[in-house]
Amino acid sequence: MLELVNRGYVYRAIPISDEVETYLRQCFGADRKMYNLHVAYLYDYLEKNDYQIGDKLPSLKKMGMPTVSAFKKQAVSDDHVAYLYLVDAFASNEAKQHFNKAVTAFNKIAYKKQYKKAALKRQKTLGIEPTFRDLKGMPKFHSRKGSKSSYTTFNQNGNIYIEDDILYLPSAQKSSVKVVGLKLHTHRPLPHGSKIKNVTVTINTKGQFDVSICVEFPKEIPSIGIPNRILGLDYSQSHFFVDSEGKKANYPHYYRKMKERLAKEQRILSGRVKGSNRWEKQRLLVSRLQNKVVNQRKDWLHKKSYALANQYDMIVVENIDLRAIGQNKHYAKNQQDNGFGTFRLYIKYKLEQQGKYYVKAPKNFASTQLCSTCSHKNTVLKGNVAVREWDCPSCGAHLDRDINAAFNLKQYGKYFTKDEILPQIVVA
Template structure:
């Protein structure tokens, strides 16, 4: 059975000075157009007296990129597809605000400003509301698309022999290609990005077809999220996640304290900011490396994996759970696990978040409604069996519930 796979590849690129100048122009034009759309949104919401709630995206009078080129002629110097992607990203930001946020909660920063400065929050302070981009926050990126030619050859974006070709740029870019793309892969789009150190990277979204044979789900595993151990599986094992942020927190606090004492915008402030960013990037890379290796190992060993569809965003609002949950990166882990399993014809199943996996006795199937979060071990009031490990019990229940949803 032929299956279409979409996958991302990221490489470091080494542009020339002229290519860097083109990229910086593209970053600035993309940021300019996005900020224009945000300003149009704010003006429209002001005109209708909006306070909170659903935003009707179709009623926002957005100017097309073609019209904006007439207003700002310098936009013609960059790739037109990059400007079209800005409009798409802005519409996606509004859609995300409508779909994923409650549209009435304000950011912590605005609530703090209300307590200290007595400044009432407005709709601009709503969580998830599209905001202006700034070069001070390292908003240096733009996306361009590939297009099929007359012969359906998809030649506008090409990666051959370590050289990358993209639209509007006449010369090829040198790429540090550390791994090859899949055979007969089509590059659908490319995102050029510059980090805080001035290094450039390209992210390629490729599409390719593989002959996939569904794997019979003989070996299944259930995973229950655990705040301290990352996860507990149905076989009684703990992930023992090395808390990278906690290990680097003491050093990070010292560097951030130095940054707060520098004069904002000064040369010393900029140098100190780079030190803080390097520490944060190291923690992020360590976390991502561990998540990739763990998800790969599980995807190789099991035919089907079941996890609970917990609301991580809601959990991160708690004062006691937020920092550790953000350090874990469990949402990223689920995404890694999903695509690694699907590439091999295996199954990834999410169990409904309201399923009482922790409160259900795995022996008799009865639900213990009075069970509290602090009860790590308990006796079943129906059959009298001792549940020694709450997380292990939940992982087994998740595996059993997911087994009923297997496709084969």
């Protein structure tokens, strides 16, 4: 079956001239400036309207937030920032979307009345009372010194295209830069028949440019028919996962070591004077390590999910609420490390790409409590994570908690095949 698929491709890129580089930096600046205008307006509004800690932020409409074009006009007359007119219009529009998202995200946690650590420290050592600006999640000013800058632009009537490894982006009517091109370092070409939807240009702390190109392309999805090779995956706190064949994920040690190193360097950073040269140097080191940790983890998750998706026709996972686990104090840390949610996503799309099956067992399916030999339900295990091995009170089978659960998931996949997939295949 031919289907339209969306995917993002990231390439290292070099602006084709100094003028283009300047133009791109202006776009980043416009995005930041527009965002900060929104934040400034918000703070002003909250002060004038006697905002109470714990309250949600009002909608942009209720605040009377000016439109993007009104902000542009105002910014030009106030501080002569004419460049808001000289850049890609999307760069400023996106800022509004981002701001809106930040408001929504804050409103979800507003009731917690949590202050940032730094503000609490200030209160303790200097006696400075925290204000609403110090609330966790409150939209804040984006600084030029931030870790990276970016802007996103959208394809309209083919004004974004690639020719001879150069990516061409739209310019602004009033800009003197007419051709905005970036030479791509294409290690992997875009799929055949790709349509570019949008592009995000990013500059990192080292001054390197990256472009993330989001494309849509037609892809032939094969039909594999009835799945033969089925695997159950049980999420495991200590092993990441255990599968129905008794194999453990072998979460790599190097990653854990990197995390330890990162924690150490972060402690050093928090001990230095903010804004000082030594602080700046340490901040760069921490940001490099953070990047490395993120990349290592992604790389491992991709490789592991790729291998499984190739080997099996169907993979069955629990419908476990990972966020609930993440909020549990004892597990929170480990959970963040693990990224099992991301892993599930990777598996899902890698399977579906091949016309294979990704199945989430329903919430009421007690994969842990069922005996995989006789189907007896052992409710003693419910919520009791300490029991790693158990004997079935009904049939006496000796069971490993994780492997038993994974095996039950595999069994569920088999039933699912009979009830859900087979009829469809027969009808078609």
